[in-house]
Amino acid sequence: MFRPFLARVVVTAQATHRPLAVSNGYYARAFTDKANSSSLKHSVVTSLTKTCPSCGTILPTALPVCPNCNYIARIHDSISYHDILGLPYEPNPFVVDAALLKRRFIEGQRVSHPDAWATKSELQRDIALDVSNTLNAAYKALSSPLHRIEYILQRNGLMVAEADPLEDLELISEIMEVREEIEAGDVERIRTLEEDNDNKIREVVNTVIKSVAEKNWEETKVAAVRLKYLNGIAEAIKQRLDDM
Numbered sequence: 717m718f719r720p721f722l723a724r725v726v727v728t729a730q731a732t733h734r735p736l737a738v739s740n741g742y743y744a745r746a747f748t749d750k751a752n753s754s755s756l757k758h759s760v761v762t763s764l765t766k767t768c769p770s771c772g773t774i775l776p777t778a779l780p781v782c783p784n785c786n787y788i789a790r791i792h793d794s795i796s797y798h799d800i801l802g803l804p805y806e807p808n809p810f811v812v813d814a815a816l817l818k819r820r821f822i823e824g825q826r827v828s829h830p831d832a833w834a835t836k837s838e839l840q841r842d843i844a845l846d847v848s849n850t851l852n853a854a855y856k857a858l859s860s861p862l863h864r865i866e867y868i869l870q871r872n873g874l875m876v877a878e879a880d881p882l883e884d885l886e887l888i889s890e891i892m893e894v895r896e897e898i899e900a901g902d903v904e905r906i907r908t909l910e911e912d913n914d915n916k917i918r919e920v921v922n923t924v925i926k927s928v929a930e931k932n933w934e935e936t937k938v939a940a941v942r943l944k945y946l947n948g949i950a951e952a953i954k955q956r957l958d959d960m
C-alpha cells in the first residue's frame with residue numbers, strides 16, 4: 717500500500733523542486749500540504765479525527781471516510797491498527813475485545829469497501845481500495861493472538877523472525893516429544909494432547925497479557941516464540957485428526 721503513495725510524493729517533490737528528504741514523515745507532510753492546497757480528498761492523514769475534515773459531520777467509524785460528503789483519505793503507517801479499528805491501545809494493546817473488533821471491522825468495511833465507491837472518481841476508488849486493504853491488514857493482525865503479539869513487538873522495535881532459533885532446550889524436547897506422540901497416538905491420546913496444548917496456549921496468553929502490561933518486551937518475545945510452536949502443534953493435531 718505504501719509504494720504508490722511514495723511514488724506520487726516523489727513525483728510531486730520533483731515537480732515543485734522540493735528537496736527530497738529521507739524521512740517518511742516529511743514525505744507525508746509534503747504530500748498533505750500539496751493536497752490541502754488543491755483538495756482534501758487527496759491527503760494522507762497522520763492522525764484520525766472524530767469529525768469529517770471536509771464537511772464537519774461526525775464520522776461513522778474511526779476511518780477518514782465520510783459517506784456524507786464523499787471525503788476519503790489514505791491512512792499513514794504511523795497510525796496504529798488499534799486506532800484504525802477504534803480500539804484502545806492503552807493500557808494494554810494485547811487485550812482486545814474480539815466481538816467489538818469484529819463489529820468495528822464490519823462497520824469499517826461498509827464505508828470503505830471499493831464497491832461502495834464504484835461510481836466515484838478513479839482517485840477516490842484508488843484511495844478506497846487502499847483504506848480497505850489497510851483495514852483488512854489491521855483486522856488480520858489484531859484478531860489472532862500470535863499476530864497481535866508480533867504486531868505489538870514490531871511497534872516497539874522487536875521482530876519475531878520466521879526462523880527464530882529455539883534456544884530453550886526444554887522447549888525443544890517438549891515440542892519434539894509431543895510431535896512424536898501425535899504421529900504415533902490413537903484418537904483418544906491425541907484428544908488428550910490437544911487439551912494439554914490448549915491449556916499451554918492459555919498459559920502463554922496469560923503471560924503475554926502480564927508482560928505487555930509491564931512493557932517487558934524480552935519476556936513477551938520469549939512467550940511469542942513459545943506460542944508460535946504451540947500453534948504449530950495445534951495445527952499438527954488438527955491435521956492428524958482430519959487424516960484419521
Ligand SMILES: [Zn+2]
Nearest residue numbers: 768771782785
Ligand atoms: Zn464529510
